[in-house]
Amino acid sequence: MCPKCNSPLSSIVKSGFYRKKYGSQKRVQRFLCRCCRSKFSEHTGSLTFRERKPHLTQKVLGLLMEGVSQRGIARNLKCSPITVARKLVRLGTKAQLELNSRAEIDVKKAKTPISIVQIDEMETFEHSKYKPLSIALAVDQKSRQILSAEVAIMPCSGPLAEISKQKYGLRPDHRKQAMTKVLTETKRLCPELKLLKSDKCSRYPSCIKSVFGPNMIHLRFKGRRSSPIGQGELKRGGRDPIFSLNHTCAMFRDRIKRLTRRTWTTTKRVDRLAHLVNLYAWWHNQLLSKPKSRIKMPTERNFLVT
Numbered sequence: 101m102c103p104k105c106n107s108p109l110s111s112i113v114k115s116g117f118y119r120k121k122y123g124s125q126k127r128v129q130r131f132l133c134r135c136c137r138s139k140f141s142e143h144t145g146s147l148t149f150r151e152r153k154p155h156l157t158q159k160v161l162g163l164l165m166e167g168v169s170q171r172g173i174a175r176n177l178k179c180s181p182i183t184v185a186r187k188l189v190r191l192g193t194k195a196q197l198e199l200n201s202r203a204e205i206d207v208k209k210a211k212t213p214i215s216i217v218q219i220d221e222m223e224t225f226e227h228s229k230y231k232p233l234s235i236a237l238a239v240d241q242k243s244r245q246i247l248s249a250e251v252a253i254m255p256c257s258g259p260l261a262e263i264s265k266q267k268y269g270l271r272p273d274h275r276k277q278a279m280t281k282v283l284t285e286t287k288r289l290c291p292e293l294k295l296l297k298s299d300k301c302s303r304y305p306s307c308i309k310s311v312f313g314p315n316m317i318h319l320r321f322k323g324r325r326s327s328p329i330g331q332g333e334l335k336r337g338g339r340d341p342i343f344s345l346n347h348t349c350a351m352f353r354d355r356i357k358r359l360t361r362r363t364w365t366t367t368k369r370v371d372r373l374a375h376l377v378n379l380y381a382w383w384h385n386q387l388l389s390k391p392k393s394r395i396k397m398p399t400e401r402n403f404l405v406t
Contacts, residue, residue, distance in 0.1 A: 102133040103145050111135045121152075147194055147399040153183060158396050160187045164376070165383045165395075169357045169365045185372070192375025194397055195382035202385070213292040216241040218345035219282065220298055221275065222352065223254075224359055226367050230256055230264035231271065233370065235352075235377060236278040238286045239345045241297070245388055246348060246381040248285035251374045252278035276303050283311040297342050299323045348384070356380055 102112060115132035118141070130141045148154035156177055163173045170188065174181040218239050225232045234254045238247040252274040256264035264271070286293065293316075298304050300320045308318050321341045340346060356376055357365045367373045386395045 102136065102138065103140055104138045105133065105136040107133050107135040115139055120154075147190065147397060151187075151190075153179060156183070157187055157191070157399075160184055161191055161379070161383075161397055162395075164188065164191075165355055165380060167355055167357050167360070172357075188372065188379070189375055191397060192372075192379045195375075195379040198382050198398065199378065199385075202382075212242070214240050214242075214245075214247075214290040215292055215294045216297065217247065217286055217290060217293060217295075218297045218342045219279070219286075219304065220342065220345050220349070221279070221301070222349045222359075224367065224373070226253075226370055226373075228366075230260055230267055232256055233367070233373065234275045234278065236275070236282045237345060237348065238282045239348050241344045243388060244344045244348055246384050247289050248282040249377050249381050250278035250281050251370060251377055253370065276307060279303065279307045280311060283307055287311055295319065297321065297345075299342070351384065352377075352380060355383075 101108065111134045112131050113134060115130045117127050117129050120126055120128060128141050128143055130139060132139050143149050148157055151157065156179060159177060160173055163176065164170075168176070170184045171181050173184045177184075218241050219237065221234045221236050223232055223234055232254050234252045236248075236250045236252065238249075239245065240247060253272055254275050255261070255271040255273050293312075296308060296312075296316060296318045298318070298320055300322055304320070305318065308316055319341075324340075326340075326346075353359045353361065357363060358367050358373070358376070383395060
């Protein structure tokens with residue numbers, strides 16, 4: 101179909117080709133739509149549309165998900181950091197589209213519907229610890245599949261609150277809106293949801309009531325510090341009741357360099373962190389469904405690039 105006027109295949113004819121310097125496909129076919137007289141190619145609307153180095157896209161994806169920073173990827177692949185940053189935006193947008201399409205198909209065809217979901221938030225920061233950020237998550241308790249993830253701005257608290265206010269002004273608190281979005285997406289994906297688990301955060305009951313109503317069962321557990329390394333599901337004082345979510349958060353911090361506890365890599369823009377979170381959510385779900393296969397981002401022509 102023509103990407104501009106959606107004309108059928110009978111209205112499209114071949115119109116030459118162009119050559120590429122990189123990639124396995126050196127010659128790309130071009131087409132002409134006889135209805136709107138517009139020209140397009142085989143790569144129009146694909147993941148690598150108008151990219152000068154399309155052969156690096158899947159490599160950037162793999163390195164981003166293995167705890168390598170963007171500048172480290174640029175050094176390893178011998179390209180510009182701007183190239184890696186642009187590919188991150190494109191991959192993150194594509195990952196969000198893939199998550200939405202997966203949500204409409206795979207969850208409905210699941211043999212065992214999702215009935216228990218765990219929700220929580222993890223914190224990071226933007227450029228400085230005086231500008232903290234929150235990442236709201238919803239995870240299936242049985243499969244550890246990430247149902248939804250949202251990044252939100254939050255004010256600084258504790259001893260740094262006054263310094264943050266003097267240096268950067270009063271920061272808004274969007275954590276409640278982010279959790280509401282996560283719960284709304286969870287409700288859409290899990291029509292047979294029966295139970296929600298979380299810690300004792302005071303914001304969660306009102307968010308759950310606004311989305312699910314007063315009849316949803318919500319179990320709250322007191323947060324505890326983790327036990328020494330190698331104890332698995334155990335925390336200090338016994339078994340972790342929201343282990344699936346805490347384990348997923350730990351994987352986030354291990355796989356994404358800027359979320360690591362002690363690192364020089366920091367987030368400079370909130371939207372780029374959102375792209376990376378969406379990308380890892382898609383990657384994480386692919387790992388759970390295809391643990392032994394090589395994960396690649398689909399490149400077919402169903403992706404509109406602006």
